[in-house]
Amino acid sequence: MNSANMQSSSFTSRLRQYLIAFMLIASITAIFLVSRDVLDTTLIALLYLIPLGMITALWGLGPGIASALITFLTFNYFFIEPYFTFTVHHPADVVVLVVFLIVAVVISQLVARAQAGLAAATAREREATQLYELSTALTGLHDDHAIAQILAKQVHAFSQGEYVELNITGLQPFAFHLPETNQPFRAPELVVPIQAPRGNLGEIRLWRAAPAISFGEKRLLQTFASQGALALERAWLAQAESRARILEESDRLKSAILSSVSHELRTPLSTIKAAASSLRGREVNWDSPARAELVAAIDDEADHLNMLVGNLLDMSRIESGALKPKREWNILPEIVGSVLARMKHLAEEHQIEVDVPESLPLVPVDYTQMEQVFTNLVSNSLKYAPANTVVGIRARVEDESIHAQVSNQGPQVPPEDLDRIFDKFYRITAADRVTGAGLGLSICKGIIEAHGGRIWAENVSDGLAFNFILPLAWDGAMSPQLPLDTETE
């Protein structure tokens, strides 16, 4: 709708109001005229006040005053003797006329003022409702984009503007606009800054040519803007606070890690230092068996130290997302076999049962990392399961995935802790009973997840089982078929 149209339509409606007012007065005058002989002049004057009040109440002061003047003339013309003239003979009638005019105008004004007061109250109520709706909608929002969206919607709904745009500055500036059309090719009719105590957070830009934006609307939009500013500040503060909390938490975790790690590192170091210094100090005879034992202790503890440092490095790479598996098509039984061959001397007290069929397809994994997964799971089983029990390793194909399991007959884990055993530095038993920094299982989890798989622990009838699933497809391709030659020379 363009502005010329809008203006002409409002003009027509006002014209209609005047016409209806005059017609109302005319018809009432006609009724009075018929019963002029029975009705007293003062009574007629009183009765005339009724339509006047109605007109003012319905259409305001303009039609009211105009009707009052016309009624005054009509009353004089038809009902004050001599009839059908504007002359007045009786001085009493002059008084009646003057009083009538004054009363008519005063009533019109009073009614109009009451009307205006009512309209203002309604407008204020509407504003209050809008503000209430806005602040309700903004409550509990912690996302600046959502806040901008709500604010733009409310501004658009309230102003009935053609186009509303919100520009939010700050760390990551962004804009939001309504409706989803292109911005009009002209400057916005109103720009309201979104002002917060800390400074300017952006602005609301409103395009509405007609009706022109009133002072009240402008004031309300400013209130909208400050509500929006408060919500934005609240959201940003909450974000900053949660960032600070995360930092604090990770700081706390880091110092816990540091103290645990220093403790773990010191244990092998103490052994090495004691053994090396006693060898050096000639307290041990050159050819005594104790010497060989001390040398072996140094060697073993150095390996242990190396393993701890390696685990820490792996963990930090997993944490920083730098653990990128170097995938190749591998033979799972070969990986398991090589792990067991290397762990032979550690597994002397246990019975290891392997069920990893040769017929399994090739698996797309990082050889070294997958070796580490099996090493950690098996060594964890050996560590916790009592001597002379069975540690089982099995693998099957299920739904285009490899499902592998390492089970032991060791103590079960309380169901609520089954997930937590994959956390860093988590131990079920007291720290001094079992060596190791408690990183093995979380490294397994990191590696399996980097391969797109999933790992979990479950209590089985006679112990604990670690399960993991690895996808068999790699970049959409399944295990390759090989050009095997079976002919012998």
Add this chain to the structure above:
Amino acid sequence: MSSAPHILVIDDEQQILRAMRTILTEKQFKVTTATRGEEGLTLAATNEPDLIILDLGLPDMDGVEVCTRLREWTQCPIIVLSVRDSERDKVAALDQGADDYLTKPFGIEELLARVRVALRHSARAQGAQSKVVKAGLITIDLAWHIVKRGDEEIKLTGTEHKLLAYLAANHGRVLTHHSILTNVWGPADADHTEYLRVYMRQLRKKLEEDPERPQYILTEPGIGYRFIADE
């Protein structure tokens, strides 16, 4: 060999140099040390050592580059040292002509074994190639394409034979996936590590007493394979 073999050690850590010098001198080697890549390259050119032990983590230049520049003019065996988790660097150095690698921290027996293999291999490269390789009960006749366990001949397919011949001819040395694939299958198949996995497994089943605990064909995780023969 007439005189004591001369070993050049290039490593920036003084403690490592100190230990290597002590141990290698004790084992009757002549030892020269360098702490930087450029210095190492100069010493290699002036001293003409019999073997170079090169750390890949040098302060002034990339160890792989030192390897490449050495290979431009000398076939002197190179053993690279590196820390764990740098498989990529190790493989790069090996593919650039390094003969073997050791991961820090390493045992001294391991170091001496690698040194012996590298020196023997370079002597062999200069002299006549031995035609028969023995590994435990296994005899591999490279000239006649015959593989025997004791007196019993082991039947191998064409590809298996080519693969075993390449491994045996380089026994004691680590061979990268890339070099095995290129030499046995050809450059076009250099990325198909799955071929290697499958054929190595077949070979092990035919050669090894316990294929799960191989004695002759060893896997070097993330790097390649190594064939262990009798000295």
